[in-house]
Amino acid sequence: MAETYDSVLDRMSAFNVVTERLSKGRAATVGVTIAGRPECWLRLTRTADSYRVELPAEGSDRAAAEELKFKQAGESLVREIRKGERSWTVAGELEDMLHDVLGLPADVAISVETEESG
Numbered sequence: 001m002a003e004t005y006d007s008v009l010d011r012m013s014a015f016n017v018v019t020e021r022l023s024k025g026r027a028a029t030v031g032v033t034i035a036g037r038p039e040c041w042l043r044l045t046r047t048a049d050s051y052r053v054e055l056p057a058e059g060s061d062r063a064a065a066e067e068l069k070f071k072q073a074g075e076s077l078v079r080e081i082r083k084g085e086r087s088w089t090v091a092g093e094l095e096d097m098l099h100d101v102l103g104l105p106a107d108v109a110i111s112v113e114t115e116e117s118g
Contacts, residue, residue, distance in 0.1 A: 004109055005112065015090070018114060032110050064100040
């Protein structure tokens with residue numbers, strides 16, 4: 001079941017929870033959708049070493065994405081998260097990404113759905 005968050009603090013808290021779950025192997029995939037913007041989305045996926053963040057390249061601010069260490073991968077922008085990166089730091093970068101890369105307003109509503117591991 002998807003949970004919806006529509007304030008900066010709520011989104012940051014949600015991002016912190018899902019990044020922590022991914023880093024500890026408790027979640028396999030996390031999908032984030034944006035209310036009223038089907039072309040905007042995020043996908044966080046568990047990898048062998050840690051996890052990755054993926055977002056659509058089309059419509060994204062590439063310069064802002066590069067500042068946040070995203071790289072082009074086909075039709076997506078991808079960032080591999082290292083094991084040593086703190087969940088709260090990554091959560092803050094995900095919030096920045098909503099605004100700086102995807103150009104969404106501060107009051108944007110997101111829905112987060114988590115697929116559990118094993």
